[in-house]
Amino acid sequence: MSALLQSFRVKYECSCGKFRNLSDLHFCRQCFKIKCEECACVEIDMLYCARCLEASTVPEARLKKNQCFNCVECPMCMNILSGRTENDKFFLICQACSWQTREAGIEDRDSAKKWPVYENEITNEMNDVMNHMKKLEMIQNAPKDSKNRKISKGWSAHHLPNKFGLQSMVEKKRQMMFPDLTPLSVHEPEEPLSLEEELENRYKSKNLRTADQIIRQPLASSDQPLFPVRVPLQGRTSIRCDECERTLVKRDYGVVAYKFKISAFAREYVPDIRISRPVQFENDKTSHVLLTITNLSSSPIQLKISPQEKSRDDLVECSTPPVNISIPCSIDTDTAGVPAEKSDVIVFRQHNRIGLNFDFIPNQSNEHFLALSLEYTQNGSFGLLADKSQNTEEASSKVLKANVIVQLHN
């Protein structure tokens, strides 16, 4: 279908200098610039599981190790596992490769959720070490903290009789500032499996593991069976202009919603150019290309299209003079009856669409590109949307520019 519409053959220049499809571009209404995903800031808006569509916040996701706790994937082929019941007990089966949880030695369970995964064996030890380090940090910072606390040095609660329970309070604070340290036992490294043993383990079973399978479960050693893998969370992005930091694209709240809260796609502001007929080439003779220009914005566009000079070898030489046209917008029904001005260049006019004929002489190489530069002004949409402090007239009469490259060969 995309080959039929052939939108990929017309590329627009982004403000960062790259040429991209119009559908991949955004338009910042404040800077009047075309932005692509690479030169704009892409931020993660929300984390969610692509399977059960459960959204989770960033700290929550960190706790879950960026995995969904409810959904599991097949460790063999990465397809989603589905539950099946037998004698009121659940087991999981992969529809694609018929892997079952029974193969991993997992017994059937009462609920289809919460399947075992490999945990790091030294998690507890790691936590102990973390706590110890925190205590050490506290002791290190204690002199600084007591300096900041602005207590007169001459007075101390130690001299008070323990009448009002003050003594114990002070003691508690002291305890907090200088916690007791119990030395931790040293971690004793275990002998890892030798390479020969590892290889032997791998070849023991009938099924060899692929690198992907091993990487997805690094905690499973070579003699342990693979368990179902928790589905990793995915991020939903919002896009922000890198210059004025205004949001270009923001999805609606909720994971299931597919609408946009804010959307500034370039196709709503920049005239859309397509090749409408297959291009016929004749060597060293003038050939024609029929381009249709559509105004998808909410206001009429004053457009000037001028072919660029041949600056590269693969560009074709265009003999058509610059064209000035005005294209009504799609919402405006009043301007439907625009007089059909026809010339050698303007082939047809259809509501918010105009067909233009460009003459060019093909070059010697196999690649033919037509470079066009657009200069256009829009009346309505920017006046409404631009910052109120700005002069709206200035904004509406601002001449916008865009460079387009049309791929003429197939």
Added chain:
Amino acid sequence: MTAEPENKIQIAESAVVCAEAQISGEVSIGDGCVIHPFAIFDAKNGPIIIGNNCLFEEYCVIRNCGDGEPMIIGDENAFHVESECFAKYVGNRNLIGCRARLDRACFVADDCHITPQCHVASRQTLEQNAVVVENGVIRYHEGNKNQILNGQLEVLRNLLPNYHHKYGKGKKTG
């Protein structure tokens, strides 16, 4: 010049074979089989013998490429859409995915599963419980039997005759 062999088609009474299926040569279809429209059975080079309760979906091709030797397909096999089978022997309870291909003279034992778009090479032997995951990658699942398609077959046996004529009785559509 050899005369074209006569069509000797034996279809069990309980089998549901749609009129649009193309069957040529010596083919025998067992009890309870369901054959969708546009399935192709080509037994010009040798007979095809199909067991009971098999499922053949649309555009699947079963062709005997041998030299007069019969091609045997066991019981409760499922051939999904556009799968191709040129195998010499297919056992019981096998599952052949969409667009999968069993090449010439290969041998498939019981409870095998060929995932979509995968090929079994010519003259290859698939042992019991094999799963062809990608082309050339074979995994074995341990002693599980493939699920039998009884429910699906039951529904199809009731449903298909409502919309299609039976093979050899009535007009073809489409």
